Amino acid sequence: MDRIQKIAEEIVEKFKKSGYEINRKDVYKRLKLLIEEFKVPESEAIRTVENYLIKELDISRDKLVSDSPLVKVEDIKTPGQWVSLKAKVVQLWDSSSPNVSQVGLIGDETGIIKFVIWAKANKPEVEEGKSYLFANVVTDSFGGRMQVNVNRNSRIEEIDEDIQLPPREVEAVGALVAIQQNSGLIRRCKKCNRVLTKGICPVHGKTEAYDDLRVKGVIDDGESYYEVILNQDNIKYLTGIGLEEAIEMAKKHYDREVVLSELKNRLLGRYFRFTGRKGERYFIVNEIDFLRYDGKEKAEELLSKLSG
Amino acid sequence: MDRFKRSVARRVFAFELNEATHRIESEEKLVQLLLPTGVPCSRVFIVGVLLDREETRPDSDFWKIRVSDPTGVFRGFIGKFQPDALESLLKIDPPEIVAIVSKVRLFEGNRTVVTLRPEFIVPVERDVMNYWIVETAEHTLSRIENMKKGGKELVEEAWRIYNPDLSKYEERVKEALEAVISSPKVEEEEVEEEKEEVEEVEVEEFEEVPEFSDEFEFEEEELDLSDILG
Ligand SMILES: [Zn+2]
Numbered sequence: 001m002d003r004i005q006k007i008a009e010e011i012v013e014k015f016k017k018s019g020y021e022i023n024r025k026d027v028y029k030r031l032k033l034l035i036e037e038f039k040v041p042e043s044e045a046i047r048t049v050e051n052y053l054i055k056e057l058d059i060s061r062d063k064l065v066s067d068s069p070l071v072k073v074e075d076i077k078t079p080g081q082w083v084s085l086k087a088k089v090v091q092l093w094d095s096s097s098p099n100v101s102q103v104g105l106i107g108d109e110t111g112i113i114k115f116v117i118w119a120k121a122n123k124p125e126v127e128e129g130k131s132y133l134f135a136n137v138v139t140d141s142f143g144g145r146m147q148v149n150v151n152r153n154s155r156i157e158e159i160d161e162d163i164q165l166p167p168r169e170v171e172a173v174g175a176l177v178a179i180q181q182n183s184g185l186i187r188r189c190k191k192c193n194r195v196l197t198k199g200i201c202p203v204h205g206k207t208e209a210y211d212d213l214r215v216k217g218v219i220d221d222g223e224s225y226y227e228v229i230l231n232q233d234n235i236k237y238l239t240g241i242g243l244e245e246a247i248e249m250a251k252k253h254y255d256r257e258v259v260l261s262e263l264k265n266r267l268l269g270r271y272f273r274f275t276g277r278k279g280e281r282y283f284i285v286n287e288i289d290f291l292r293y294d295g296k297e298k299a300e301e302l303l304s305k306l307s308g
Numbered sequence: 309m310d311r312f313k314r315s316v317a318r319r320v321f322a323f324e325l326n327e328a329t330h331r332i333e334s335e336e337k338l339v340q341l342l343l344p345t346g347v348p349c350s351r352v353f354i355v356g357v358l359l360d361r362e363e364t365r366p367d368s369d370f371w372k373i374r375v376s377d378p379t380g381v382f383r384g385f386i387g388k389f390q391p392d393a394l395e396s397l398l399k400i401d402p403p404e405i406v407a408i409v410s411k412v413r414l415f416e417g418n419r420t421v422v423t424l425r426p427e428f429i430v431p432v433e434r435d436v437m438n439y440w441i442v443e444t445a446e447h448t449l450s451r452i453e454n455m456k457k458g459g460k461e462l463v464e465e466a467w468r469i470y471n472p473d474l475s476k477y478e479e480r481v482k483e484a485l486e487a488v489i490s491s492p493k494v495e496e497e498e499v500e501e502e503k504e505e506v507e508e509v510e511v512e513e514f515e516e517v518p519e520f521s522d523e524f525e526f527e528e529e530e531l532d533l534s535d536i537l538g
Contacts, residue, residue, distance in 0.1 A: 177317050178427070222317065222319040225314065225316055268407065268430045269355065269407020269432050270407070270433075271440075295439055299441070299488040300485075303482060306449070306485075
């Protein structure tokens with residue numbers, strides 16, 4: 001059996017499982033034309049033929065049951081499983097590896113997971129904010145975290161549904177108890193946006209760079225804590241120090257670290273109310289402000305409860 | 309994922325922290341204090357008045373600090389192992405309202421003393437102190453509630469070890485809240501008033517812990533080594 005026969009067989013099987021008898025020869029002929037004559041990539045050829053059959057039979061793609069089982073992100077716990085999932089692209093990352101076509105985060109209402117589309121998979125690119133069916137992808141674990149890999153046998157299909165993301169837009173109140181390394185006036189690699197340490201990009205080495213302002217910190221409410229990232233806008237809103245001001249400060253003192261110490265003085269130990277969405281580890285802060293309320297009123301309230 | 313875990317900063321009044329004398333070991337082999345209200349504690353967030361800073365020996369760069377809240381005084385040490393905190397400390401002119409995040413240590417000498425080993429110390433506004441007192445009151449009251457309910461392992465252990473008089477704790481919480489209510493309005497705040505308040509607190513705290521700093525230095529070396537290695 002040649003390769004095209006085999007693919008034809010798979011398509012026939014797939015439709016059969018869903019209760020549809022189709023003409024094997026017809027499928028073979030169409031595949032051969034696309035793949036051999038027109039040099040269409042296999043996955044596209046398969047998709048094209050399947051779409052043709054779906055139209056012909058007047059059925060919806062959802063009726064085809066041979067895809068790997070449809071799961072939710074939270075169900076993905078073991079590596080090496082073939083699954084399908086409907087998910088929205090949350091974030092695309094810059095990939096430095098030529099083997100990777102796209103990498104980033106996708107999510108549904110149960111969670112968010114990293115995905116990798118291998119270059120070899122030869123898939124059309126996905127876009128941030130759009131929802132897709134990721135059919136027949138393989139679960140994997142990397143650095144202790146689960147991810148899904150899109151390979152040649154997978155299928156990515158844009159869907160009309162707007163997949164909801166988990167309600168991870170948290171609102172919380174707490175004190176800023178730490179500002180971590182790589183905060184303040186930082187430099188990022190022009191190629192990949194990664195933060196440089198001592199002028200070096202972890203991927204591109206010595207490289208062209210640009211300035212950015214951010215705070216990576218920990219907001220703690222005494223019961224739990226949130227690792228947060230404040231961007232330029234958040235920082236400017238809180239302190240009046242934006243990127244321009246920060247660069248000015250650094251110039252004036254011939255020292256970029258002044259920005260960080262100033263931010264520490266203004267922000268550490270203060271209470272904040274913020275909203276943010278959880279990425280893999282950090283909460284990406286959306287809005288943040290100093291906590292403001294009448295402490296006396298609250299104290300009265302507690303006292304009356306205590307006496308009552 | 310657990311490698312990212314850090315200990316939360318507990319909200320605890322000086323009165324309670326200073327009563328803690330018992331260590332417990334958690335699953336991660338982390339040594340923590342057991343608070344008299346039945347929760348583990350290895351880090352605290354405090355907002356109070358830095359009363360004074362005093363170098364333990366000339367040019368040792370090892371400073372003893374005292375920080376008060378309405379219920380008592382926290383004692384702590386800042387040395388070269390906490391460069392950030394040391395740098396800020398030297399810029400502060402006490403008395404001043406400061407926020408501190410700190411590891412807690414148990415010093416077992418003639419008597420058991422809880423001390424702070426601040427990660428940072430930074431001057432903050434008065435309303436931050438009010439928030440802290442209110443928040444710490446809330447947390448303390450909720451721990452007291454859990455003590456009354458009983459059942460949890462650490463709660464039972466706290467009963468066994470400390471047998472705390474919870475009404476006394478509630479009394480201290482009340483006093484702290486009253487301090488917030490009677491605190492000057494932020495706009496009217498004057499340095500003068502702060503000074504007065506400070507002196508009062510100073511009186512009620514004991515002064516001398518003999519041979520304390522000497523013995524302590526030895527411990528400091530030990531502890532910080534283990535910190536670095538751990
Ligand atoms: Zn780079």
